[in-house]
Amino acid sequence: MRNERLEELLSEDLSTKERIKLFRALPDGLKETLALLLLEKRDRAHLIYSITHQILDNPSLEDRYQIIVDGLSSPILGFDAVGLYIPNEDGGLSLVRGKGNLPAYFPPDSEIASFREHFRLDPKGPSHLELIVPCVANSIYQATIFVSNKEGGRAIDPELYHFFHAIADITAGAIYSGREHTKLLKEINRVSELIEGMKGIVSMLGHDIRNSVVTIGGLARRIQKLAQSPEDTKRYAGIVGEVAQSMERLLDELVAFADIQSGYTPQIRPYNLNERLQTICNTLKERANRKVEFSYDLSKKADEIIADPRLMDSILRNLIGNAISHGYGNSPIEVKTEIKDGKLYCSVINDGELLDPSKIFDKFYTTSKRGTGLGCWIIKRNIELHGGKVTARNIPGEPPRVLFEFYIPHIPYIPQ
Numbered sequence: 001m002r003n004e005r006l007e008e009l010l011s012e013d014l015s016t017k018e019r020i021k022l023f024r025a026l027p028d029g030l031k032e033t034l035a036l037l038l039l040e041k042r043d044r045a046h047l048i049y050s051i052t053h054q055i056l057d058n059p060s061l062e063d064r065y066q067i068i069v070d071g072l073s074s075p076i077l078g079f080d081a082v083g084l085y086i087p088n089e090d091g092g093l094s095l096v097r098g099k100g101n102l103p104a105y106f107p108p109d110s111e112i113a114s115f116r117e118h119f120r121l122d123p124k125g126p127s128h129l130e131l132i133v134p135c136v137a138n139s140i141y142q143a144t145i146f147v148s149n150k151e152g153g154r155a156i157d158p159e160l161y162h163f164f165h166a167i168a169d170i171t172a173g174a175i176y177s178g179r180e181h182t183k184l185l186k187e188i189n190r191v192s193e194l195i196e197g198m199k200g201i202v203s204m205l206g207h208d209i210r211n212s213v214v215t216i217g218g219l220a221r222r223i224q225k226l227a228q229s230p231e232d233t234k235r236y237a238g239i240v241g242e243v244a245q246s247m248e249r250l251l252d253e254l255v256a257f258a259d260i261q262s263g264y265t266p267q268i269r270p271y272n273l274n275e276r277l278q279t280i281c282n283t284l285k286e287r288a289n290r291k292v293e294f295s296y297d298l299s300k301k302a303d304e305i306i307a308d309p310r311l312m313d314s315i316l317r318n319l320i321g322n323a324i325s326h327g328y329g330n331s332p333i334e335v336k337t338e339i340k341d342g343k344l345y346c347s348v349i350n351d352g353e354l355l356d357p358s359k360i361f362d363k364f365y366t367t368s369k370r371g372t373g374l375g376c377w378i379i380k381r382n383i384e385l386h387g388g389k390v391t392a393r394n395i396p397g398e399p400p401r402v403l404f405e406f407y408i409p410h411i412p413y414i415p416q
Contacts, residue, residue: 043076044163052170061178068171069097072147077160080151085112085144086175093144101151112146128155133164137172145171193363266308266385273302273312273346277335280316288324293332302337302344306411311382318375319404323350331399339410343388347405353394360392383408 051071055064065084072082081100085093091108106113112132133145145167149156278296285292323333327350334349359365361380376392383390388408395401 047071047074047076048163048166048170051167055170055174059178059181061175061182064174064178065097068145068167068174069099072145072167073099077147078154079147079149079156080154081146081148083146084171085146087113087141087143096143100148102146102148112144115144128158129153131156131160131164133168133171135168135172135175137169137176140176142172142175266311268306269309271305271307271309271312273305273307273337273344274298274300275303276309276313277316277320277337277346280313281320281333281335284317284320284324290324291330292324293330295332295334297334297336297338299338301339301410301412302346304412305344307386307408311385315379315382315406318379319346319348319406322375322404323348323352323402326350327352327402328399331401342410343407344410345405345407347403349395349401349403351399352402353400357392357394361390379404379406 051067054067054071058064058067069082069084072079079100081098081102083095083098083100083102085106086096088094088105091113092110093106093113095102095104108114115132115134129150130146130148133147134141135143135145145164147156277298281294285294320333320335327333331351334347336345336347336349338345361376363377364374365377380390383406386408388406390404390406392402392404395403
């Protein structure tokens with residue numbers, strides 16, 4: 001009877017005069033109950049405002065997770081446990097933030113993980129001890145709020161449905177916009193890093209090209225005026241060749257860098273890896289400014305594979321070029337190909353020592369005043385475009401040696 005009179009008073013169909021008349025006719029006990037209900041609604045409304053205000057002040061997704069859980073853990077609501085779950089790769093739910101005794105994971109076939117569209121009270125019985133709140137933004141499921149009073153055995157007030165409708169919308173919007181903000185920050189950081197790197201490259205490129213042109217021009221005039229013997233001509237021509245080779249490698253790196261940044265898609269074709277390896281080794285050997293020898297251990301199965309010829313040539317030129325430029329000593333540069341566990345492996349070993357194997361494949365990382373810091377990064381990205389991986393490590397010994405090794409899936413070429 002008491003609840004019926006309160007429901008009548010709170011009905012939306014009443015005029016203001018009718019509502020006042022009914023209120024005055026209530027016994028004192030019901031007036032106190034109504035006052036408490038209004039205070040609860042005010043506190044809940046204030047809680048919603050507080051959560052929303054904090055979310056707007058904190059664009060970080062991780063901060064927003066915590067704000068939502070902290071808000072729902074308020075004594076105003078009095079839940080034993082509060083958890084915020086997001087979908088994972090296998091279709092289940094993983095706990096990202098929570099308070100109280102909660103499972104860290106719900107498998108895909110659980111009622112909570114499979115429930116996406118509507119609220120549900122206590123999926124396991126009529127006692128209304130748990131509440132599942134799916135959060136959807138832009139028609140995309142974002143998260144699930146799970147609250148429980150099982151520990152204390154107190155039923156959840158159905159009046160909270162209206163409160164959780166608002167909280168679900170706020171949570172879904174906060175997570176959706178937080179993820180978009182995170183994506184935007186990553187893109188801004190990527191572009192900023194690119195701009196900073198390009199500043200150094202453009203400066204170095206202008207400096208190197210100018211110096212190279214001056215050197216070539218000066219040597220050409222010297223050959224024309226001062227060369228007294230074939231030996232002088234050969235020596236000056238060798239210097240010109242070295243300068244031209246340096247410029248060629250620099251421009252190759254910049255073209256490869258532009259391809260990667262523009263989203264180049266590999267053009268897969270038949271490719272004779274062993275043949276190209278030996279051709280590139282012989283070409284770079286002729287251009288080297290020191291004596292270079294190679295030893296080969298090549299698998300016959302690597303003769304005909306499927307790969308992008310342009311990218312693969314770039315990978316091999318950079319690997320062999322690094323071995324020649326940064327290596328030392330008289331030991332041959334060891335080049336090996338093999339097929340193992342469905343993968344094609346290629347390795348290059350030379351005398352030398354890496355400064356920091358953990359940074360060698362970072363974009364723009366270089367210890368040389370004239371280097372772009374792109375060579376090893378281009379190797380890594382081009383191999384990744386083939387679905388493979390590259391590693392580099394020091395080999396202790398006397399002399400110390402350096403190993404670069406990459407693998408890609410082995411796809412043999414089968415003529416039609």
